[in-house]
Amino acid sequence: MTSRIAPFLLKPWFSERVWGKKDLSPWYSDTGTTELVGEAWLTGPQCVVETGEFAGQTLASVAEELGDGEFPLLVKLLFPNEKLSVQVHPDDAQAQAVGEARGKTECWYVLEAEPGAYVSLGLKKGVTVAAVAASVADGTMESLIEQVPVSVGDMLFVDAGTVHAIGPGVVLLETQQTSDVTYRLYDYGRPRELHLEKGLAVTKAKTQAGKVAPREMDGFTRLIEQKYFVVDRFDLEEMEELRMPMAGRGCLVGLKGTVAVITPGDEVELAPGQAVVIPEGFEEVIVEAEQGASFVRCVAPATA
16 A cells, blocks of 8 residues: 555454354443344454445455555454353465465453453363374363463464363454464354364464563554564544654554544544544554543564
8 A cells, every 4th residue: 555545444344253242341332233243343354444435335345446455454343241162273385285374473452351351372281182082072172272361452462373262251352364264172062063174283381372461652552563563552642642663564553542644634433342443554543532531453574
């Protein structure tokens, strides 16, 4: 994308999931369905542009028209009302070996957490892939995975090959490679397909997954910095204006309050639960808040 294309707002796309919720308030008042919704995709290929010259087109069609290739980051809000399946994702090489574009490394930023909330993240010390395979028959797979208590503000890294699951009682902001390749290992008896052979083949006994400590930077908080994504949080006070540098393709996601995203000759309003794509070519954008507001910047490093 070039700097001639102004930042644009995307409409969230709601994904129905058996473990989801009907009520996603206060994030969303209407999902357009009466079914259970588990995920709000904020930068999915099928998300529709709401502002600017590409209004009405999908993000995928805009990327194709501009010759940019697929937008590199899929950012979502997750709303689990029940446990997600125990699952694992392949890395780039493993995914490409079976015809997929890329693997799936991700991270989770905890926006809401009830007391006692946890995620299952990585195999316990000493657990082998063979033990995971054996646990399928007797339904004990959950007991082989580390349970990590979570609270609001935690960031967790989930690299490819990590066996994981998410429990209820949380709302998560997930930033990941643009991929939906998921191998389901265990699903608590729900009648959904499992992918044991593929999943066990990409499972790693030890990974880098776990909590990531935030780093205070000049005017913002760095939540995570990895090969595929960098996620930073900004908290603005009333009537504060910020000149924010951008490096690489990325987006801003609203968390609290409303901010104006300003570039020469253009302005887009960003509210909680929405994403504004910042096209490549902008070295900086101006972000302005009339009231206190918070948002995150999700960027795919140019080297990834």
